[in-house]
Amino acid sequence: MKISNRVLEMQESPVRKLVPIATRVKKQGKKVYHLNIGQPDIKTPEVFMDAINKYDTSVIKYSFSQGEPILIDAIRNFFKRDGIIFNENNVLITNGGSEAITFSTIAMCDPGDEILIPEPFYTNYNGFTGEVNVNLVPITTLAKDGFHLPKKEDIVKLITPKTKAILFSNPGNPTGTILRRDEMEILAEIAIENDLYIISDEVYRGMAFDGLEALSMGCIEGIDDRLVIIESVSKRYSACGARIGAICSHNEDLIKNILKLCQARLCVATLEQIGAAALYSLPTEYTEGIKNEYQARRDIVFETLSNIDGVVCEKPTGAFYVVVKLPVDDAEKFIIWMLEEFTLDNETIMLSPAEGFYGTEGLGKDEARIAYVLNTEDMKRAMLILEKGLEAYNQK
Ligand SMILES: Cc1ncc(COP(=O)(O)O)c(C=O)c1O
Incomplete structure (x- = not known):
């Protein structure tokens, strides 16, 4: 049966399209830190x-x-x-x-x-x-x-x-x-x-x-x-x-x-x-509280990224995302490799390839989006995994 051109021409969500790979490796027992999706871990107010x-x-x-x-x-x-x-x-x-x-x-x-x-x-x-x-x-x-x-x-x-x-x-x-x-x-x-x-x-x-x-x-x-x-x-x-x-x-x-x-x-x-x-x-104090929490996470992410060779990024000042240029040719391939091949004590991370966030063909191929939506301890661990993963990827 024919499917409409309108739907055929739509892109798959770059945030969600690698999810089946993550699901598979998680079933195999690997822990995945999800930095790919803007799903905050902060408790919904009671x-x-x-x-x-x-x-x-x-x-x-x-x-x-x-x-x-x-x-x-x-x-x-x-x-x-x-x-x-x-x-x-x-x-x-x-x-x-x-x-x-x-x-x-x-x-x-x-x-x-x-x-x-x-x-x-x-x-x-x-x-x-x-x-x-x-x-x-x-x-x-x-x-x-x-x-x-x-x-x-x-x-x-x-x-x-x-x-x-x-x-x-x-x-x-x-x-x-x-x-x-x-x-x-x-x-x-x-x-x-x-x-x-x-x-x-x-x-x-x-x-x-x-x-x-x-x-x-x-x-x-x-x-x-x-x-x-x-x-x-x-x-x-x-x-x-x-x-x-x-x-x-x-x-x-x-x-x-x-x-x-x-x-x-x-x-x-x-x-x-x-x-x-x-x-x-x-009250507005609620937003103040979450703002401080996200700022602490942002600081962890930015500090780690600033110390990784070849990574380029600007310090974000809002929301809970950062776009980073990675020292790889193809960020999507690296993200898939991190999921399928890399582990640090049976743990890995998942990022979003940034290419899908651009409308101009060819931009963002070596970039990824990191969503800092995990608590500070998990963010520290996830950033260490990214650092070690990049090291291993570029020594292949
Ligand atoms: C910039 C922006 N706008 C809108 C949305 C949609 O949010 P929702 O439909 O959950 O309100 C999102 C979700 O990630 C977003 O990042």
Whole structure:
């Protein structure tokens, strides 16, 4: 039977495609430290389950297509802390940030349209846009510039009549880069001058190190009608499996139209929304705590990487990822070799090949993404395994 070209043309997730190899070696008894996927090990705050357990209902009903009012209010209050005021019609609850990005793409673009995106970028953006035949046009950023944006004119020259939006994550996955206010203002200027939407993916907001702050795009003036902010409980609240995200925008016409997509998929899981409302109501000290934990992990990773011959990387300042240039020709081959051939006392690590995070052919072949999502002891061990593995690989 014929399979659609749309699906055939989609890439396999580079984060997940090596998982069968990891599963096989684990069955053979090898321990694998997973640094390949952004699945934090931090405990989901207890308020999540407490709120669900206290929820008094005899029937798990469909929720509203827009989402549970208690969660919408909690998200509005979360933004209010930064002076960003959303009314109750400005927020739509989605199945994770993932669905929020897909729905925003569908509402802003027709098939064949283009979205500008700084690369390397979160690889699933390819899926969210590719499945609706929208093309991502990469704005290349470089490790030597800390993956900060190039000059305005270099971005503007990528715009065509088909360009409908600029999409980015801040803090960045996979780079860990935090955009400066002046960069955000330039993106806003470009969007205003070229009548583009902005999709600001803020699922890692709050995870900013070294005293830096990841500003919400909602703090930048003059773009209310063209800005969509993507939210999620997955990372900040360590609740990836809850599958709760949100679209937040002052553009009520856009929201009204995205609501049609929400209605077509009926609703988001009711109980998880109740739990998520409790997460968004946690005080800011909660985020401070996890920020310190991730900063300690970042320090371990960066210190080890800085001492390995031939490894090149910039110190990430946010989220929980770092992109590293490895002293190998092909990072994917090295990652597979680490899984299949290498052990340190029957333990190994799994990284993500970074090539799939680039839109430009040929970039990232010798790079990997490390997600520092394990506790400090495990991170130390995993980084030692990486160091020994590279040594052994290059002596083959
Ligand atoms: C930058 C970014 N945006 C969105 C998502 C999607 O998150 P979720 O659908 O779990 O909210 C992820 C997940 O890793 C991500 O890294």
